[in-house]
Amino acid sequence: MSSDKVLLDYGSGGRASQRLISELFVKYFANPELERLNDAAALKLNGTISMSTDSFTVDPIFFPGGDIGSLAVHGTVNDVAMLGAIPRYLTCAYIIEEGLPMDDLERIVKSMGEACKEAGVNIVTGDTKVVPKGMVDKIFINTTGVGEIIADPAPSGDRAAVGDAVLVSGTIGDHGLTILGTREGLSLESNVQSDSAALNHLLVKLVQEIPDVHVLRDPTRGGLATTLNEITVSSNVCCELEESNIPIKAEVAGGCSFLGLDPLYLANEGKFLCILPQEYAEQALEIMRADELGRDACQVGTITDANPGKVILVTPLGGRRLLNMLEGEQLPRIC
Template identity: 50%
Template structure:
């Protein structure tokens, strides 16, 4: 008897397989090499940790790939967006999030800033021998909740186990696909002089939260990561301004890196206004102590939006009406020259160049 690809849940054989699958439990307290062997231990791990959390009709078939109905995809837009990212953050759990939530939201946001509706994700994990099973279970539960909040399904994946010391506890790779609606063309090549630069809130919170969570500094703060899905906020923006010129989430390299990439791609200049850029006092303090620049600190819930100047106020108002954009600010403008250069007008009225980040301020922040 074959499982129906259209509605497998109604097939008696499928229901029997599901009943057996849900009874499989991991008996070990820590990950061992058998969990990556392809045998029963690995099957129990997948069923108990991943399938039980990510359960959906596509994933439950447990094929080597996920298949989709192209007709339904084409009804939602005329192009696919496809992205992938890997997550090696240290520590795994930090104020405001963890590696699982980070993996889901990071990939969802990479799709969302193209204007796409995120739909399906993959999840591949590399596990170090000796990782507590409860740690993996906690991460998978976090991924489940983040995926639910973002409205996406995790539909396929992979599990590998490496010898103790060959990795650091847990690495995650997620890839995602989404559909871009007709008429939406968001690109780093679209900037025009007169465009406004808008950010949806405070910069550097994620990078600062990770730094404090590592316990290398004797500091106590209430800073939490800004890790969150931005899809809903992007939709709010596009409703009032479908002609957004460029949009990107400011993760590694922070705001400065994103804007340098924009300026270079469009061959224009960008001028920022220091007094308009929102940074928490605690983040400023940490940066002063360590000689860091908040413009380069990583974020996991901040997006940079470039819109025509005449649309700036309506976009800003729409962003402020959304929880993820309540602290949005217009922080700069696109200028014709110098091309490929980002300038910062300081509080003293002088200007300095905000160059591309050289090296890495804080490694393993995502």
């Protein structure tokens, strides 16, 4: 592009918008449907469709382990996949602040293109708005995804059943602590970074090999505790969590204790909860552990009928503590 900053007319719908599309988006997102440049994409999809949307406003836009672009792909790909679906297509809508360095935009677009390749999805249509300086902070991105549901019955938040095992695919709190740490200018231990990742390939393996996965859910905003509360309410069951089984990196635990944060409420962007009949738990853990993204998977609890709609944390000494849904905003702009 002729300017090293994003100018207002890049979002005009006119000639400058066309250049931005052809020189940047088509370059990194190359696929035949996008290149038709219609206002809508024509897509072939089979069976029941999983559809999900998320707007990403994360601050900072670049952080250890990712950026707003890769996060925007991972977040939506994961949500689509949580219904037991193969994600296929994404839309991408940018809202950009006038004056954003073109280098930053290109870095983000490139990162999205790479994340799409890894996840096996195509960005097929999009939208770009540029708003005057001060009307938005740098860049916000919406992605919306569609995929084909292959699990039957499909996992759903209201299907957790008494006796089910509660598995988590890995360590908790990495993304949330990384974002807050970066924002506060803390120099975190070198191995604390966002876990942002596309989980779809692992999830597809799970629903293909396990006869009936009851719930799949990624504990993003509000963290493990809030997500489990949503599920126990939807399913009208109780979740009893063994505190000592919850995987947390020592550095994350240390950082949380320093900053006064509870890792159980911190966002994750590359982890999922899997709730399924106890008889399939071992098989599911094997599948998860065979994948780099599920290496630290373990069973953290069970579904019971003790207190329907509640999550109970069982401490190492046998104490029982009610784990509420997040109250108040622990971390704005975490994703």
